[in-house]
Amino acid sequence: MAHGAPASEIDLQPLRTILEDRYNPENYQDSLELIVQACQEAQHLYGYVPKAATEAIAEHLGVSTNRIFGLLTFYADFLTDEPGEHTMLLCHGTACYVGGSQKLVDHLDLRYDVTSGKTTRDGTLTVQIVNGCLGVCDLAPVAQLDHHDYCGHLTVESFEGLMDTLRSESKAATVEDSDETD
Amino acid sequence: MRLTNQEAFEKYASEAQERWTSKFGGDRWVINVGISECSKAKGALDTWSNLQLHLDNSGLDYELHQVGCAGWCFAEPFIEVFAPDSPGIVFQNVVTDLVPELVQAFKTGDFPVEHAMGVRGDESFKGIAPLNEHPFLKGQHRLLFKRAGEIDPDSIEEYIANGGYAGFVKALLQMTPEEIVHEVKESNVRGRGGAGFPAGIKWESGRRTQAWPKYVVANSHEGEPNVFKDRRLIESDPHLVLEGLMIACVALETPHGYNYIGGEHVLALARFQHAVDQAYELGLLGDNVLGTGKSFHMRVRSGGGAYICGEGSALMYAIMGERGQPRTKPPRSVEEGVWRRPTVLNNTETYAAVPSIINNGGSWYASIGTEQSKGTKLVTIQGPVARIGVAEVDMGYSLRSLIEDIYGGAKEGYTLKGIQMGGVSAGPLRMDQLDVGIDFESLEEVGAMLGSGGFVAFDESICAVDFARYLTQFNRYESCAKCTPCRLGNKALLEIVDKVRNGQSPNEVAALIEATSENIIDLSLCGLGQVAPMPLLGMMKAFPDEFEAHFRDGTCPQGQCPVSQPKLRLEPVAAD
Numbered sequence: 202m203a204h205g206a207p208a209s210e211i212d213l214q215p216l217r218t219i220l221e222d223r224y225n226p227e228n229y230q231d232s233l234e235l236i237v238q239a240c241q242e243a244q245h246l247y248g249y250v251p252k253a254a255t256e257a258i259a260e261h262l263g264v265s266t267n268r269i270f271g272l273l274t275f276y277a278d279f280l281t282d283e284p285g286e287h288t289m290l291l292c293h294g295t296a297c298y299v300g301g302s303q304k305l306v307d308h309l310d311l312r313y314d315v316t317s318g319k320t321t322r323d324g325t326l327t328v329q330i331v332n333g334c335l336g337v338c339d340l341a342p343v344a345q346l347d348h349h350d351y352c353g354h355l356t357v358e359s360f361e362g363l364m365d366t367l368r369s370e371s372k373a374a375t376v377e378d379s380d381e382t383d
Numbered sequence: 384m385r386l387t388n389q390e391a392f393e394k395y396a397s398e399a400q401e402r403w404t405s406k407f408g409g410d411r412w413v414i415n416v417g418i419s420e421c422s423k424a425k426g427a428l429d430t431w432s433n434l435q436l437h438l439d440n441s442g443l444d445y446e447l448h449q450v451g452c453a454g455w456c457f458a459e460p461f462i463e464v465f466a467p468d469s470p471g472i473v474f475q476n477v478v479t480d481l482v483p484e485l486v487q488a489f490k491t492g493d494f495p496v497e498h499a500m501g502v503r504g505d506e507s508f509k510g511i512a513p514l515n516e517h518p519f520l521k522g523q524h525r526l527l528f529k530r531a532g533e534i535d536p537d538s539i540e541e542y543i544a545n546g547g548y549a550g551f552v553k554a555l556l557q558m559t560p561e562e563i564v565h566e567v568k569e570s571n572v573r574g575r576g577g578a579g580f581p582a583g584i585k586w587e588s589g590r591r592t593q594a595w596p597k598y599v600v601a602n603s604h605e606g607e608p609n610v611f612k613d614r615r616l617i618e619s620d621p622h623l624v625l626e627g628l629m630i631a632c633v634a635l636e637t638p639h640g641y642n643y644i645g646g647e648h649v650l651a652l653a654r655f656q657h658a659v660d661q662a663y664e665l666g667l668l669g670d671n672v673l674g675t676g677k678s679f680h681m682r683v684r685s686g687g688g689a690y691i692c693g694e695g696s697a698l699m700y701a702i703m704g705e706r707g708q709p710r711t712k713p714p715r716s717v718e719e720g721v722w723r724r725p726t727v728l729n730n731t732e733t734y735a736a737v738p739s740i741i742n743n744g745g746s747w748y749a750s751i752g753t754e755q756s757k758g759t760k761l762v763t764i765q766g767p768v769a770r771i772g773v774a775e776v777d778m779g780y781s782l783r784s785l786i787e788d789i790y791g792g793a794k795e796g797y798t799l800k801g802i803q804m805g806g807v808s809a810g811p812l813r814m815d816q817l818d819v820g821i822d823f824e825s826l827e828e829v830g831a832m833l834g835s836g837g838f839v840a841f842d843e844s845i846c847a848v849d850f851a852r853y854l855t856q857f858n859r860y861e862s863c864a865k866c867t868p869c870r871l872g873n874k875a876l877l878e879i880v881d882k883v884r885n886g887q888s889p890n891e892v893a894a895l896i897e898a899t900s901e902n903i904i905d906l907s908l909c910g911l912g913q914v915a916p917m918p919l920l921g922m923m924k925a926f927p928d929e930f931e932a933h934f935r936d937g938t939c940p941q942g943q944c945p946v947s948q949p950k951l952r953l954e955p956v957a958a959d
């Protein structure tokens with residue numbers, strides 16, 4: 202999954218292809234039913250729902266962009282701003298609470314000034330705090346990184362360890378990039 | 384392949400059955416690997432690929448076979464091994480590092496007992512005890528979870544080989560819609576989404592409303608923080624839910640079915656969509672199904688990150704591409720639901736019970752459970768217990784036995800303090816209050832709630848006030864903000880609890896909490912607001928001493944609330 206594709210580099214073609222293949226409403230009623238899932242496709246492709254994607258969806262389904270924004274701001278899963286390099290779903294369901302997720306939520310707020318949907322200032326990590334259960338309570342407190350890897354039995358210390366790894370990876374990547382351009 | 388009539392279906396079913404039985408009989412090794420969101424989180428995909436690698440090198444004739452989850456989270460990743468001429472043996476916690484050792488053992492023919500969870504059938508095998516005697520499974524009665532962890536959820540053939548779609552075919556070809564509703568009423572299966580309304584009566588009202596088209600909708604939103612049963616059911620046996628929905632479509636005489644699945648449940652969404660695609664291919668969905676001239680269509684819809692969308696009317700707005708906010712009732716959804724048409728909405732688990740009711744009759748189903756709560760119930764546990772998982776027990780099963788025997792009691796190093804019942808909608812039971820049956824009436828009597836069946840064990844280190852704050856905060860955050868008592872009332876309630884946690888309780892704080900709660904409960908529009916204060920009130924009732932210590936002395940006995948914590952001052956990361 203692509204993460205944080207900058208707004209200027211959004212390639213709408215993949216989204217258009219998906220819309221044309223699988224989103225063919227028979228009438229206006231169908232169009233309305235399909236908006237949220239079309240937005241999910243966009244978020245899946247770009248890591249968030251960029252404005253350009255919203256417009257493409259509106260055009261394809263024949264609905265207004267206002268209506269789409271109304272939905273994007275209602276459903277907490279959607280990101281409308283470009284996320285950081287990594288995205289984390291931090292579970293704050295009951296098992297995770299009992300296991301100590303409140304400490305992580307507080308830590309993020311105190312140390313990084315990050316609440317749900319926000320990105321650390323250095324752009325490393327966007328955190329979405331999930332109120333429902335992620336369904337892997339045996340690992341509580343747990344987070345899902347980049348929609349793929351699970352980090353279980355999290356503590357503030359292990360979270361910091363993870364942050365160190367993510368930051369050093371991104372530094373290494375930056376050095377490589379600059380080598381190439383030299 | 385499209386099946387065009389009953390004979391074609393029966394032929395397909397008997398061939399599928401033959402292929403299924405011969406799969407496990409021969410000289411070939413068949414190895415099931417459970418792949419669910421839960422097992423993937425624990426590395427089941429790595430186990431899969433490492434098994435492939437080592438089995439390729441072993442020279443054994445083998446087949447790896449994907450199955451769903453069997454509900455035993457504590458044992459994930461699991462595999463089940465069918466050696467030639469041997470019963471299936473389930474091995475637990477088969478992390479990828481264990482694979483070489485296991486494959487080596489398969490070659491020599493002795494199975495490592497220490498990694499085995501149990502063997503299928505009633506007898507021990509090579510020192511491995513029967514799976515049915517495993518404490519996690521012993522008290523369970525698996526009707527809905529019968530195939531879970533044994534068939535490939537992506538295979539309609541395996542579902543049909545194991546009796547699948549027989550209920551739909553019977554309902555479609557041999558029963559009138561009235562007879563179907565009659566059986567469902569007779570079974571007295573009650574809604575599994577929380578409220579426990581009898582499904583048969585709902586279906587009957589849906590039939591009675593004279594407006595078309597009508598809709599049948601499954602509620603697989605599952606946005607509560609305390610439960611994970613519906614997504615597992617779909618991940619493990621999606622066709623079972625689909626079949627239940629299709630039978631409801633036959634009963635309502637409508638071609639329009641929906642399943643609304645929470646957007647976070649990625650694997651459940653994919654597997655259900657796949658199941659729908661397969662049913663279309665086989666001609667069980669589509670037009671002129673099995674030559675009857677009737678059409679059945681199924682749509683999958685989803686939204687994400689809004690707990691309130693699980694509420695019936697909000698869910699329908701969500702389907703219609705609007706913000707999912709509840710509306711006042713009446714009209715009830717059986718009168719005006721999706722697209723303002725008569726709509727029957729049931730929980731995923733409710734639909735899953737329907738095929739067996741049609742196959743075996745309503746009175747058979749009604750013979751399971753208690754006087755007023757029939758059938759089996761899927762329950763999940765969270766928190767520090769020895770064995771986390773999804774269990775299925777008869778209604779009325781002892782809560783104590785569920786916690787202590789099936790879930791194994793407290794995890795090593797923990798002492799349990801209570802069980803939070805009914806998630807964010809009710810209060811807890813202390814450990815001395817667990818001698819009660821798991822059913823709608825018994826739990827309500829003791830001030831708890833069956834709800835959707837997600838129980839949370841919490842241990843002595845958890846402060847009742849802090850826990851109550853968490854649950855109140857959930858409801859405040861998830862309030863859709865449509866009506867004032869819920870939007871502002873829950874905020875006020877949270878502020879009071881926060882003062883208590885900070886050791887600054889206002890005067891007469893208990894009375895203040897009760898008065899505020901009463902307003903929220905009485906004046907809120909929907910089910911969220913109407914029960915939002917219940918967890919807090921329930922905690923106060925169950926642990927009065929702890930609340931008293933906060934109220935009176937401004938202290939937190941558990942040392943969890945801010946009042947007893949050293950002032951943390953963390954330096955924020957410097958801005959770039």
Ligand SMILES: Cc1cc2nc3c(=O)[nH]c(=O)nc-3n(C[C@H](O)[C@H](O)[C@H](O)COP(=O)(O)O)c2cc1C
Nearest residue numbers: 574575576602605606693694695729730733910911
């Ligand atoms: C705030 C709120 C959230 C709900 N969430 C769900 C849910 O996630 N799944 C569900 O099946 N029912 C949920 N319900 C209950 C539904 O409104 C409805 O009663 C149920 O889906 C009907 O199906 P049943 O009769 O089979 O239980 C929720 C209710 C409220 C008030």
Ligand code: SF4
Nearest residue numbers: 863865866869909912
């Ligand atoms: S009670 Fe709460 S959730 Fe329900 S409609 Fe009112 S504000 Fe929305």
Ligand code: FES
Nearest residue numbers: 292294296297334
């Ligand atoms: S509550 Fe966090 S995974 Fe279930």
Ligand code: FES
Nearest residue numbers: 421452454455456
């Ligand atoms: S093992 Fe399937 S839910 Fe955890």
